[in-house]
Amino acid sequence: MAQRTVLVLLFDGVLGLDVTGPVEVFTGAETHTPGSYRVRTASLTGAPVRTSSGLTVVPDGALAEEAPGPHTLLVPGGQGTRRRDPELVAWLRAHGPRARRLVSVCTGAILLAAAGLLDGHRATTHWAYCDKLARDHPAVDVDPDPIYVRDGHVATSAGVTSGIDLALALVEEDLGREVALTVARHLVVFLRRPGNQAQFSAQLAAQTAQREPLREVQQWVTEHPAGDLSVAALAARAALSPRHFARAFQAETGTTPGRYVDRVRLEHARRLLEDTGDGVEEVSRASGYGTPEAMRRAFLRALGTTPAEYRRRFRPAAVEPR
Secondary structure, three states: OOOEEEEEEOOOOEOHHHHHHHHHHHHHHHHHOOOOEEEEEEEOOOOOEEOOOOOEEOOOEEHHHOOOOOOEEEEOOEHHHOOOOHHHHHHHHHHHHHOOEEEEOOOHHHHHHHOOOOOOOEEOOOHHHHHHHHHHOOOOEEOOOEOEEEEOOEEEEOOOOHHHHHHHHHHHHHHOHHHHHHHHHHHOOOOOOOOOOEOOOHHHHOOOOOOHHHHHHHHHHHHOOOOOOOHHHHHHHOOOOHHHHHHHHHHHHOOOHHHHHHHHHHHHHHHHHHHOOOOHHHHHHHOOOOOHHHHHHHHHHHHOOOHHHHHHHHOOOOOOOO
């Protein structure tokens, strides 16, 4: 088995977890399967860099000293990407095309885009910078929703921990599911959050209510998607009139109770379709839709696809429907 070199770029203002998360995944795979990866870190001059949290990281060397054409060139994000070094962008423009696989974590996609390496590719970045990436680089097809995107030899991920998800997906691609699962267990993380999973869960997409009764209602909805989640029922749980509850909920969360319930049920159904072998009828009941047809309409409205097609596209091969 040929050893794959993973070269990680370092620069002042880099986000520490963008570096250490993927590095831990690849070195963990190397520990399990010796000879699989050679992980290197490098800054422009080989000098230590200071992360956005104040930690000092000493690279293995300078970029000019690294062998050209690494298997995987990984560009992390952080505050340093907003005041990007022109020399670093120039190095990426010259040497990025030689890598067999280009990978970015978080706003590392901004550096790849500045070097022209994302032109014509579908890509993502941290949700807060997707609009800027699309505006500054119209040749890039920016998708703001997924936690990571694969487009040919280019792989980009969203904020921070999604770099671990993407690294695990790459290890699974390179070495198989067993190795990736072993690494994930060691790191105490899920083996596979599918790349299509939204950057925001329903709970994060909405604000957390300020008042405790409303926060408890939000939690109840999340834990009981198949329950009676009508405005009247939720208002009674909060000890408010339906009209007062609906107004207060929207004021404090930024969305209506109905839209929040829709998001929770859709997210629950997506997870069941991705991670279990439950039949579509069972998933529809467990997610609060009642019937497969009601769930089908919800999927078409929100995702533009049917539950069956969604499962075919995003279910791991190891999970077969019952």
